[in-house]
Amino acid sequence: MEGTKKKRKPKTSDEASTTGELASLYAFSLHLACGLILAAALWIARAVESVDLVSDPSRTLRLVWVMECPVVILLYSLVRERPAQTSYIRALIRGALALPAGALVNALGAIALGAPVGTQYLVNTINWSLMMSTLTVVPAACVFGASWNSWQRIFACTKPVSSMDFMICLPAHGAIIGAWFGAWPMPLDWERPWQEWPICVSYGAIIGYLVGMVASLGFILLRHGHHHVKVD
C-alpha cells in the first residue's frame, strides 16, 4: 500500500500542474450540472407531477434517480481513468452496471442500520437505494472501473489525492453521512409525515451530497491555488 501511494503522488501532481485549470473548470461545470439536475428533478416532481418527497417519496425518488443517473454516468465517464485503454462506451456500461450493484450495497447497509423491511416499504427502499447508488457508487464506477486500488483509496481510506478523487469522494461521503444524520429525527414523536422512512434520510442524503460537492469544489480550487503558489 505504501508503495503504490508513493508511486501515485508524482503522477497526480504532474497531472494537476498541467491540467489544474482545466480540472477545476471541469469540476465546477460537472458539479453544477449534477446539482442543477437534482434541483430540476425535485422541481419537476413538484411542478409537473405535483408530488414531493413527503407526499409520495417513492415517485419523487424515482424521478430523481432516473434524471440524475444518466447525467452522472455521461459526465463522469468523460473523465474516466486511463482513457486510452478504456473506451467511453465501456465506462458508460460500467456505470450502468454499478447502479443496481451499488443500490444493493446501499439497501443492505440501510437495512442493517434498521431500515424497515416490510413489503409496504419495498418500493421506497428500492428507489431510495437507487438514488443513493447514483450519488455514491456510480460516479466511482464510471471513473475507476474495477480498480480495487482506487476504490480502496476513496471509500475505505478516504484519502483523495487528485482532483478527480475529490470530485468522487466528497459528494459520496457527504451523501452517506447526510443520510446517517438524517435518520436521527426518525424516532422522535413529533408525528410529522417527513419522519417516515426514507423521507428524512433522503433529505439528509441530498443535503449532504450538495455540501460534499461544494466542499469538493473548494478543495479543488484550494489545491489549484496552492499549487500555483508552489510553482511560482
Next chain:
Amino acid sequence: MSPSSSITCSRFATIAVAAVLLQSLGLFLFIFGFFPIKPALSGVSGPESFRAPWPDGIENDSVTALPPEKLKQLYQELSEISPPFDRLILMVIDGLPAEFVLGRDDKPPKDVFVEAMPYTQSLLANGFAVGYHAKAAPPTVTMPRLKAMVSGAIGGFLDVAFNFNTQALQDDNIIGQFFRTGRRMVMHGDDTWLKLFPGSFIRHDGVGSFFVKDTVQVDQNVSRHLDKELCRDDWDLLILHYLGLDHVGHLGGRNSFLMGPKLKEMDKVIEMIHRSSLRDKKNHQKGTLLVIVSDHGMTESGNHGGSSFEETDSLAVFFGLGGHTLDYASATDNSANQIDIAATVALLFNVPIPKNNIGVVIPHALNFMTDADKMRALELNSWQLLRLLHAQLSGLPCEHELVEDFTGDRKSVVSECSGNIEQVFCCLYQNAAILHKSWKFKRISMSNIEDYNNAATAYYAFLRTASQWLARRMTDKPVSLLVVGISAMLLSCLIFLGLVFHMNKALYLREDHHLSSSKKYAFSWHLDEIFLVGATLIHVISMGSSSMVEEEQYIWHFVSSTFYLLLIRKTAQTIPTDRTQSSLFLPMSQNRKINYPIISIFSVLVSGRILRAWHQGGINWANLPDISKWLKLAGHEYVKQLRLLACLLVIILSIYVLSFLWTRRKMVLVVGFSFFIPGLMVLKYIMSHEDDTSGSFTYNYSSTISAQKIYGVLGALTVVAVASVPWLIHISTSKACSNGDICLSTSVYHDVLNLSLLKEMRDSFYVIGWAYIFCWCLLQLLLQQPTNSLPVFLLLVQIYASMLHSFSAVPAHKHWIEVAAFYQLGMAGHFALGNSNSLATIDVAGAFIGTSDFSMLSSGVLMFIITYASPLLFLLSMAMWISMKDFSCLVTSQNANYGDLLKMMLGFPCVIPLCLNSVMLTAYTIILLLMRNHLFVWSVFSPKYLYVAAATICVYVGVFVVAATGTYIYLVVIYRKR
C-alpha cells in the same frame, strides 16, 4: 518507560474501587434526595380512625368482613357527625386556573371570564358557593393530581416504581372508601379515572385525552350523559371530568378565542346540575354536594407540568345544593391546598380520612355542619395527622401525656409552643385538645362562641403546622444532597476517564518498545474511536428528549451497527492491493485471514438486525408488528419448537467453540461433558414443562423442582469450574516450546517460562469465560419468555462472532474500542429482548420460575437477571475476551512485571464498562435534574433513571465477577509456577 510514571496494579485497583464507591455513594445520595421516600402507611383507614391514636390500639380486623352497608352505618355511628349530604357530584375541569373564576390578588377575574360564567359568579357572590385557590403540587399533570385529590397525599415517585404493572391507585383514597361503604359511583370523562380505579364504577364512559386538537367532542361525550344521570338516583358519587378546556389551552393558550365559549359551556353544565339538584332536593333527605375542581392550571401559553403559580393555581368550589347558605363574607382567606379536598370530602361524607392524607379540612366547607360536628371533624383530622406524624417521628413524646383526661376548665394549661419539632407538635395538639374539652364541658351549660373560636383556631394551628411539615418532607429536594451526589458522580466519572487514558497510554507505550512502526497507530485517533466518542456524546445529548428516551432502542442499535459497518470499512483498508486488481485470486491462507474478520462482522450485523426486529420496543410504535408478536400469533407449538431449536443451537455452538482449545484435550472433554448435563436438563425442562407459560400462571410443583435443580447444577458447575480450572490446567514448559511459533521469537529461558505461563492464563480465561457464557445462556433459556429464546442464541452468535473478529482482525483494534463495542452490543441486546425504558415491560412472570414461595428477594434477583440478561452476558464474556488478546510483549520485555500484566489484562474489560456507564449515569442525572419540572418527568425520565441506576448495578456485578475471576486465575497460575 520509567516505572515511576505508571501506576502499579494494586494502586490502579484501589483507585478504581474508590471511584466505584464514590459513584455508588453519589447515586445513593441523589436518589435519596430526588425521589423523596414517601413515608406511607400501608393499608386503609378503618374504624380506628374515629378513635384517638393511643393507646396503640387493638386494630379491629373483623370490620373488613362487614358488608358495605353495615360498614357505612358503623362509620356513621363512630364519627358522631350527622352527614350534611348524601350525594356528591365531583366535576373536574381539566386545566382550569382558579384565576379564571376567583381572580387573583383581590382583583376580580377578567371581564371576559366573568361574562362567560354568569351563573357560577352569581352563586359565588350570593354565598351559595365558596371557591378556593387550591394549590396543586408539581408535577402538574393530570394523573398525579387526581391521585393527590382523592388520597390527600403528595405522591412520591418510588411508589409508582414499586407497583410496576398497574396504574391502579393502591393507596388509601376516598374513592376506595366510598366503594367499601357501598356507595355506587358513575364516571364520565377522562379515562385516567378508569385506570386509577378499575372496576369501581357502575357506569362509565371514558374519553381519551390523546387527541389534544379535539376541544368539542371530548366534552360532548361527557355532557351527553348528563341529562340521564341527573334523573337517575342510583348513584351516590358522580364524577364528570371535562378535558376540553385543557385542550383549548394546549392549542391557543390562556387567551385563546375558544376559552370564553368553553367557560360558557362549563357554566351551562354547572347551571344544569345545580338547577336539577335543587329540583330533586325533595327526593333526597339531605341533598347533593357539587364540588368543582381543576386538576392543575396552565401557563400563558397553555402548557402545564411545572411549578409556576399559573400552573399550580387550581380551583376548588363547593356548592351546597341543599339550600345551605354559606357565610361567604367571612371567607377572606380563600387559599387552600389541593390535597385538602380529600379530607374535606371524607369528613362531609363520614368515611375515614385516607391513611396517608396530609391535607387539612377546608374551613368553610365545614359551615354545612353544626358547631359540635365541626369540632369533631377537626378532631378526627388531627388524629389522622397525628398517626401519620407518629409513623414519621417515632419518638413523638406526647403519647403518655395525651392519655390524661382533662376535665373542667384547664384553660391555664395552654402554653406557648417551642422546642424541637416533636415537642411543638405535641404542644400544639394538646392546646387544641384542652380547648376542645373545655368547650365541650362548658357547652352543656352555655354556648360560648369565643371558646369555640379559640379551640378551632388551636386545631387549625396544629393541623396547618403538621400538614406543612409533612408536605415539605415529601416534596423538598434537599439541594445539598443533590449537589453532593452529582459532584461525587462527576468526580468518579472523571477518575474513570483518567484511568482509561492512563491504560491506553501505558499499553501502547509499552508496545512501542517492540513495534516502533505502530507508534503512529497508537497515538492517532482512528475513525472508529472518534465515532464511538461522538456517538456516546450524541446519545447522551439525545437523552434530553423525552421521545428519544422512550425510543432508546433505536439509538443503541443504530450506533452499534454503524460501528460494525465502520469496522468493515477498516478491514477493507487492509485488504492488499493486487496486481490482478482483484482479491479473489489471493492464496488461500491470505484469503482466510481477510475472510474471518469480514464474515464475523456480517454475522454480528445480521444477528443484530434480526434482534432489532424481534421486539418493536419503545412506547410510540410498540404496537407495530414484530417477530415476537407474529410468533405469539403463530401459536404455542411453534414457539416451543423454536425454543427447543434455540436451546440445541446454543449447546452445539458452545461445544464447537470449546473445541477450539483441542490442544488441551482432557480439559475440553471433561468440561464439555460436565456442562452438557445442564444443557440436557434445560432441554428436558423445555420439552416437559411448557404449559405454565401459556395462559395463566399455575403453580406446578414438578416444574419448580426441576427449575431449582437446574439452578443448582448450573451454579455448582460454574463455581467448580472457576475454582478448579486454573489448578488443573496442564502446565508444561516443554510443550509450550514444542508448539513452535511462540518459541521462535525468543530464546531466553525466562521468556519461554513467562510465555507458557501466559498461555496457561489465557487458556484458563478461555475455559472459564466459556463456562460463564454457556451457563448464563442456559439460565436465560430457562427464564426468558419462550419467544425470547432465539434472541438468546443470536446474542451468543454476536458474542462469538465479535470474539472471532477481535482475534483475527489485523491490525488488532485498540483494546478499549473492542470492549466498548461489546458494551454497545450488550445494551442493544437489552432492548432487543423486549425491554424498554418504561417499567411496564419488566417480565414479572419469569421471576417466579423455580421459586416455591413468594419471596421478594429471590424474585427480585430473578427479575434483575431476566431484565439485564444481555448486558450481563456481554460483561461476563469479557473473561473470554481477555484470552483473545495477546499480551506476550508484556512478559518478554526486560523489566517484566507480573503486576503490570494483571493490570493490562483486567484493566480495560473492567474500566471501560464502568467508564461508559458512569458517563451515561452522570449525564443522565444532570438531565433529570434539569428536567425536574418537565411534563414527563414522572412518566418518562424517572423510570429511565431507575433503569440507569439498575444498569449501574449490573455493570458493578459483571465487572466484579470478571475482576475476581481474573485475579484468582492470575494468583493460582503464579503460585503453581513457583
